[in-house]
Amino acid sequence: MTDVHDEVSTVTVTVNGREIRADPGELLIDACERTGTYIPRFCHHSRMNPVGMCRMCLVEVDAGRGPALQPSCMVPVTDGMSVDTESEATKKAQEGVLEFLLINHPLDCPVCDKGGECPLQDQTMAYGPGETRFVEEKRHFEKPIPISDLVYLDRERCILCDRCTRFADEVAGDPLIHFMDRGNNTQVNTFPDEPFASYFSGNTVQICPVGALTATPYRFKARPWDLEETVSTAWTDSMGSRIAVQSSRNRVLRLLGIDADPVNWGWLSDKERFSF
Incomplete structure (x- = not known):
């Protein structure tokens, strides 16, 4: 009786030629990870609402109208859906996203506190193009700036994934850090002359996928290994x-x-x- 109930209450999705079962409404990125297929991501966090900011999780999805690239963190599974996370189109899209992210990201891994446990570092090695075509000057900000007594912000490293801002708003209920400016000048910061005075500010450091936010007590103290x-x-x-x-x-x-x-x-x- 239990097996029959499970079959009725789940949907079947084909991922890279292998059938998996998922709960109706479950996000594709979570269903794939739960069944052993990891899809790279920066903005997605299972404890916060999806926003589809970074586009790193683009995969080919065929829901009956032909394959198309879609952000897996925004797509709920449907019965009969076919997904290809290893197609040439998927790989090219992920390479392109990483190349764009690295246009302004400083290559200062040896002196970055996130070095050795950095998702951007790891995914660039695993999914990146290997070289860049960008030769122009990178964007520069004053660095780092203390946004509170406990947290430092390096805006040059920020990839605008919206994790810290979503946490502050959705989880902590203190929307004290947010996006400012527009276009190429977009940055994360606090209100002018207002510190990041949250009782939960350290969580933004932990969930930051790059070294943009660092904790004062840990800065330059050790490497993760x-x-x-x-x-x-x-x-x-x-x-x-x-x-x-x-x-x-x-x-x-x-x-x-x-x-x-x-x-x-x-x-x-x-x-x-x-x-x-």
Whole structure:
């Protein structure tokens, strides 16, 4: 009886020639990842509303009217849908997105705190074109600027993925950081002369896919491969948030939130995150 119910309440999607089952309305990018097919992304976060900002998750989707490139973070699965994440059109689109993102992104990985755990770095190696055709001067901003006592912002590294702004608005309820200006001058920043005075600002550092937002206590302290990690429970209050305690040479250097569905979804207050 259970098997019959499961078959009726799910839809069948073909991904790279393999049939998978997904829940009706489930986003394509989540259904693919859950069944073992990773689609690259920058803006998508499973705990926030999709926006389709970065376009890195473009894949070929055929829902009955022929294949077309669509952002998988915005497309809910439908029965009979056919998806190709490895087609030439998909690869060319992803290469193009990465080339555009790297036009203004500084190549300062050796001195960037995100180096070694950077999705942009990893996906450029895995899906990028390997070289750029851009020879003009990159965009420049003053860097880094302190937007609070705990967070520094490097606008040159920002890829406008909308993660930090969505978190501040949707999760924290403090829309204190947002997009400013237009076109090539678009940047993320706080209101003029107003600090990023949120009790949850450290979460934006953790979910930033590049080194645009960095935490003052961790800046230039270590590389991720030098850290030892221990899963634990936050000790500053009674929430019981799941955390990863990362240390080096017997010294705690940072705390990261772990996505625990019954508890904190990966979010931490600044009181918990910087309590050490």
